Amino acid sequence: MNFIVLTIFPEMFKPFWEHGIVSRAINQDKISVSAIDIRDFAQGKHRTTDDRPYGGGCGMIMKPEPLAGAIRAAEKKAPLSKRILLTPQGRPFDQRVAEELASSDGLILVCGRYEGVDERICHDFIDDEISIGDYILTGGELAAMVIVDAVTRLIPGVLGGKDSAEKDSFSDSVLEHAHYTRPRVFEDDEVPGVLLSGNHKEIERWRLETSLIRTFLKRRDLLENRPLSSQEIEILKKWCLDIEKIIHDQSLYGPDPLSGGQQEG
Ligand code: ADE
Numbered sequence: 001m002n003f004i005v006l007t008i009f010p011e012m013f014k015p016f017w018e019h020g021i022v023s024r025a026i027n028q029d030k031i032s033v034s035a036i037d038i039r040d041f042a043q044g045k046h047r048t049t050d051d052r053p054y055g056g057g058c059g060m061i062m063k064p065e066p067l068a069g070a071i072r073a074a075e076k077k078a079p080l081s082k083r084i085l086l087t088p089q090g091r092p093f094d095q096r097v098a099e100e101l102a103s104s105d106g107l108i109l110v111c112g113r114y115e116g117v118d119e120r121i122c123h124d125f126i127d128d129e130i131s132i133g134d135y136i137l138t139g140g141e142l143a144a145m146v147i148v149d150a151v152t153r154l155i156p157g158v159l160g161g162k163d164s165a166e167k168d169s170f171s172d173s174v175l176e177h178a179h180y181t182r183p184r185v186f187e188d189d190e191v192p193g194v195l196l197s198g199n200h201k202e203i204e205r206w207r208l209e210t211s212l213i214r215t216f217l218k219r220r221d222l223l224e225n226r227p228l229s230s231q232e233i234e235i236l237k238k239w240c241l242d243i244e245k246i247i248h249d250q251s252l253y254g255p256d257p258l259s260g261g262q263q264e265g
Contacts, residue, residue: 041069059115086140
């Protein structure tokens with residue numbers, strides 16, 4: 001996979017390429033990365049990349065000529081790449097989009113700055129527009145890093161067995177189960193006994209339960225939009241019964257103890 005980032009701040013990417021899984025993937029030839037300075041394609045003494053908007057208004061717009069020059073140069077290096085503009089107006093980036101991008105030949109990531117880019121670039125030089133969230137960054141550079149990071153770790157062979165992407169949060173539209181490592185007791189807080197039991201079936205069941213309960217509490221939308229397996233349905237039904245039992249047992253004790261002994265009604 002070939003990533004080419006177009007930016008007016010290519011230096012921002014140097015430390016990014018040099019750390020962690022991205023750096024390892026580069027060294028193992030799983031990915032190749034480069035940054036093209038949009039300013040190299042700007043004209044004039046000041047190599048200006050932005051200008052005032054036609055029609056007036058505040059803010060500056062990225063000029064089309066330097067962007068077009070930089071995109072053409074990137075296309076020459078990697079003709080099969082998908083050209084993506086990072087913009088808050090793009091389609092939302094999520095794990096599914098990361099998987100989709102991971103199966104492409106390469107990505108040309110165009111980082112906008114200022115108020116935006118000249119519309120003619122969006123029409124004629126861009127295949128896709130992506131946003132990493134409903135907030136406005138000062139430029140697309142951080143969004144490009146997010147995409148490179150999320151896509152790189154999905155490329156076969158980039159993550160070893162010990163940190164495989166298959167069991168990630170979201171890869172199955174549920175959040176990951178709880179994790180523990182040594183020490184067994186940390187500030188009086190013990191690792192759940194089942195994880196020390198050696199009973200792999202029980203451990204798998206516990207993991208599925210914690211994964212479901214987290215998803216239910218933190219991201220119920222994920223559960224609502226995904227078919228449940230029969231084991232998951234069985235676990236959810238068991239919770240319903242447990243909750244009903246708690247309510248039933250409480251109601252046998254008469255007045256609400258929290259309302260100062262007053263009968264409700
Ligand atoms: N540029 C500015 N804000 C952005 C965002 N939220 N996503 C992608 N690119 C951006």
